Amino acid sequence: xxxxxxxxxxxxxxxxxxxxxxxxxxxxxxxxxxxxxxxxxxxxxxxxxxxxxxxxxxxxxxxxxxxxxxxxxxxxxxxxxxxxxxxxxxxxxxxxxxxxxxxxxxxxxxxxxx
Amino acid sequence: xxxxxxxxxxxxxxxxxxxxxxxxxxxxxxxxxxxxxxxxxxxxxxxxxxxxxxxxxxxxxxxxxxxxxxxxxxxxxxxxxxxxxxxxxxxxxxxxxxxxxxxxxxxxxxxxxxxx
Numbered sequence: 001x002x003x004x005x006x007x008x009x010x011x012x013x014x015x016x017x018x019x020x021x022x023x024x025x026x027x028x029x030x031x032x033x034x035x036x037x038x039x040x041x042x043x044x045x046x047x048x049x050x051x052x053x054x055x056x057x058x059x060x061x062x063x064x065x066x067x068x069x070x071x072x073x074x075x076x077x078x079x080x081x082x083x084x085x086x087x088x089x090x091x092x093x094x095x096x097x098x099x100x101x102x103x104x105x106x107x108x109x110x111x112x113x114x
Numbered sequence: 115x116x117x118x119x120x121x122x123x124x125x126x127x128x129x130x131x132x133x134x135x136x137x138x139x140x141x142x143x144x145x146x147x148x149x150x151x152x153x154x155x156x157x158x159x160x161x162x163x164x165x166x167x168x169x170x171x172x173x174x175x176x177x178x179x180x181x182x183x184x185x186x187x188x189x190x191x192x193x194x195x196x197x198x199x200x201x202x203x204x205x206x207x208x209x210x211x212x213x214x215x216x217x218x219x220x221x222x223x224x225x226x227x228x229x230x
Contacts, residue, residue, distance in 0.1 A: 043221035104156035
């Protein structure tokens with residue numbers, strides 16, 4: 001089955017700097033790659049996603065890049081702010097009908113230092 | 115996470131009791147997914163349902179766990195004869211039905227289950 005590895009497990013950056021979180025996956029047939037932000041006591045919140053026919057997607061301070069050949073994708077947060085502090089999860093979904101489960105990475109705890 | 119409603123938010127049960135977790139998907143969504151999250155870990159898929167059908171239960175333990183999504187009413191995740199290892203946060207997600215794949219899944223705020 002699909003295996004997703006996420007790094008780093010913890011990340012601490014100064015406010016205003018950039019943060020990058022990386023994920024690798026094993027199934028080359030996977031075609032949907034969302035990123036979620038989870039705050040304490042809350043459910044995961046979808047912040048950005050990318051499909052396999054696109055190499056990069058940007059939404060204000062957040063961007064995701066996908067390298068299908070190497071089977072890895074990354075989340076980039078620029079101009080970080082204290083409210084960006086949270087746990088971030090990458091996920092991968094296959095393209096087989098009926099097998100639409102998300103396989104999650106282990107999570108990255110991001111801390112923004114003021 | 116307005117939209118996907120889960121209740122209760124917290125549930126305490128003693129070993130051997132039954133736990134029932136409820137999930138109402140976002141309006142217009144007919145696909146429901148259940149995930150389990152242990153402390154300091156990622157989410158693990160349990161089951162995927164459409165109205166009155168279980169589509170994929172590959173992540174569901176074979177015993178004591180069951181799920182349903184009836185024609186009317188919320189989806190229910192049922193755990194019988196709970197054990198301490200069932201303590202976790204259980205999240206429900208829903209997605210629209212228009213696309214086969216690449217459907218964004220939107221999560222509720224979960225049910226924190228504690229077993230005494």
